[in-house]
Amino acid sequence: MCGITGFLGTSSSGSAVVADRMASALYHRGPDDSGVWVDEPAGVALAHRRLSILDLSPAGHQPMVSPSGRYVIVFNGEIYNHLELREALPDGKWRGHSDTETLLAAFECWGVEASLKKSVGMFAIALWDRESRTLTLGRDRLGEKPLYYGWQNGVLLFGSELKALRAHPAFQGVINRDALTLFLRHNYVPVPYSIYRGINKLPPGTFLQVNASAALASSSVIHPVSYWSAREVAEIGQANLFRGSDNDACEALEAVLGQSIRGQMLADVPLGAFLSGGIDSSTVVALMQTQSKRPVKTFTIGFNEAGYNEAEHAHAVARHLGTEHTELYVKPEEAQAVIPLLSGLYDEPFADSSQIPTYLVSRLAREHVTVSLSGDGGDELFGGYNRYFWAQNIWRRLGWLPQSLRAAVAGVLTTLPPTTWNSVFRKFERMLPANLRYANPGDKLHKLAEILAVRNPEEIYWGLVSHWKQPTQIVKYGTEPPTVLTDASQWANVPDLTHRMMYLDTVSYLPDDILTKVDRAAMGVSLETRVPLLDHRVLEFAWALPLTMKLRDGQSKWLLRQVLYRHVPQEMIERPKMGFGIPLDVWLRGPLRSWAEELLNASSLETSGYFRASLIRDKWDEHLSGRRNWSYYLWDILMFEAWRRQWH
Incomplete structure (x- = not known):
């Protein structure tokens, strides 16, 4: 795990100094080593910060030049099958055992696209071909590793994080109001946009190539090329469904997961895993333990607030599996102390409040290990989000009613604040079926009210994944550009609404929220995270499963x-789904109130010129009164304002 950066398009005797400054901005991603390589006549520079995971010797140093001298690479990530790739490559004299060296040999032998297709892993790559004078940027299939790029004043800049691009003198840093509008919609800036005009995120599963002559043309249009398509995987899988029995499917899933986890446990440094006690992380840890001769190191954090603590469940799973478990109960003031760090960690506006516990558990793990496996991805692949039940059920039961009547139902649901609904549900919880027992049901009822008056089931999904429902009313001069969620031509042609939602989550929410959250939080403490459920072979298997093997009898x-129950007793796992969050609504009315009030000051909001302050103040006042929980909406504004004040 590392940080990469560089540029193309300027010939200057100071290129090495600039490149080194850009890399220094990524020190947290790679504190173990650094390097710079420049070709001043070509106007190209590559720079690297290294977190040593495989081949801790100088043979793993980057930028790395191929034996022929043709290729130079900087690489962030891991290629889990690189030893198998070595066996398939022509015999050569290897200088070390790093996957970076393997990649270089693959590019020389098979070319860029073929090598990317053969590689199993997570990565962001910058490759310079000295013969063709071409720069290639590439990103892994699911978007585990970040890569920004774009033209600024005639120079193509790229890097793992925006702070590296900011360190180049050509960087302009003009805020993109359209991207800000999308941020209020989603609580993240979706691919391909970034918060800055002219800077994009490279989409997952793509690479792009720029010739040095194009750089001389100044800001030529660049088109990423797909080498792997989640859409194709979804469509092919659903057209060729798994035909075996339930037991056959269970055996096959455990085999492909075991293969992924075995590859991702390869490291020359201490390794462990996050453990929440939920289905995904428990499955990953259980299969890790079956392949380990010693207890796996596991980590969790807990909160004392009811409805936000999973530590006791994680402890039970860890005890059953025999892991070496470390847990930390976090006091509110410890979690709140993370907030000033967020705008620096995430580098562009990002407002998933579970970023706070994610950072805390990463910091805890880093005290003991350098690599930690994560259970992320299970919800998108196997149907874990409550919205997969909600959207289908809402439309089936209420879609036939007139929109006006559904709006009236929404009004009834919002007459009581979420806290009151929570109390009501607690009183009758034992009388409710298991599939109607939710953590924080009041918030979910209010969210339901927001999406009742829709025209089709896809709009229900759109409402469920939206924060501000009319963000163009909030952002001055902002429009909402198209994304994969709004462009139906980009949707996978799969037979049911639930699978359409799972696909859209896989190509949007997963890379832009979940994986971004984990990458920045972990790399902020120099911890490598690996996500075995997102091995593309696991994804391909999951998409070949019929929906009844994902959702059955009201169970996600x-x-x-079924795989997990082979290793952990069912009763240890069965409980309502709980998000990895914090009591943000309560904190904003209490210990965070003065901090939020300063950022939401009407005069400051108007002076900055980005928002219509009165609409935000209305939400803030209503939240403080306790009538509504607007914490997620307000967190979007707070995170943007905190970011803007640090970087602009």
Whole structure:
């Protein structure tokens, strides 16, 4: 795990100094080593910060030049099958055992696209071809590793994080109001946009190539090329469904997961895993333990607030599996102390409040290990989100009603604040079926009210994944550009609404929220994270499963549960789904109130010129009164304002 950066398009005797400054901005991603390589006549520079995971010797140093001298690479990530790739490559004299060296040999032998297709892993790559004078940027299939790029004043800049691009003198840093509008919609800036005009994120599963002559043309249009398509995987999988029995499917899933986890446990440094006690992380840890001769190191954090603590469940799973478990109960003031760090960690506006516990558990793990496996991805692949039940059920039961009547139902649901609904549900919880027992049901009822008056089931999904429902009313002069969620031509042609939602989550929410959250939080403490559920072979298997093997009898992730139950007793796992969050609504009315009030000051909001302050103040006042929980909406504004004040 590392940080990469560089540029193309300027010939200057100071290129090495600039490149080194850009890399220094990424020190946290790679504190173990650094390097710079420049070709001043070509106007190209590559720079690297290294977190040593495989081949801790100088043979793993980057930028790395191929034996022929043709290729130079900087690489962030891991190629889990690189030893198998070595066996397939022509015999050569290897200088070390790093996957970076393997990649270089693959590029020389098979070319860029073929090598990327053969590689199993997570990565962001910058490759300079000295013969063709071409720069290639590439990103892994699911978007585990970040890569920004774009033209600024005639120079193509790229890097793992925006702070590296800011260190180049050509960087302009003009805020993109359209991207800001999308941020209020989603609580993240979606691919391909970034918060800055002219800077994009490279989409997952793509690479792009720029010739040095194009750089001389100044800001030529660059088109990423796909080498792997989640859409194709979804469509092919659903057209060729798994035909075996439930037991056959369970055996096959455990085999492909075991293969992924075995590859991702390869490291020359201490390794462990996050453990929440939920289905995904428990499955990953259980399969890790079956392949380990010693207890796996596991980590979790807990909160004392009811409805936000999973530590006791994680402790039970860890005890059953025999892991070496470390847990930390976090006091509110410890979690709140992370907030000033967020705008620096995430580098562009990002407002998933679970970023706070994610940072805390990463910091805890880094005290003991350098690599930690994560259970992320199970919800998108196996149907874990409550919205997969909600959207289908809402439309089936209420879609036939007139929109006006559904709006009236929404009004009834919002007459009581979420806290009151929570109290009501607690009183009758024992009388409710298991599939209606939710953590924080009041918030979910209010969210339901927001999406009742829709025209089709896809709009229900759109409402469920939206924060501000009319963000163009909030952002001055902002429009909402198209994304994969709004462009139906980009949707996978799969037979049911639930699978359409799972696909859209896989190509949007997963890379832009979940994986971004984990990458920045972990790299902020120099911890490498690996996500075995997102091995593309696991994804391809999951998409070949019929929906009944994912959702069955009101239960989510049915098949994944069956694998887990082979290792952990069912009663230890069965409980309502709980998000990895914090009591943000309570904190904003209490210990965070003065901090939020300063950022939401009407005069400051108007002076900055980005928002219509009165609409935000209305939400803030209503939240403080306790009538509504607007914490997620307000967190979007707070995170942007905190970021803007640090970087602009």
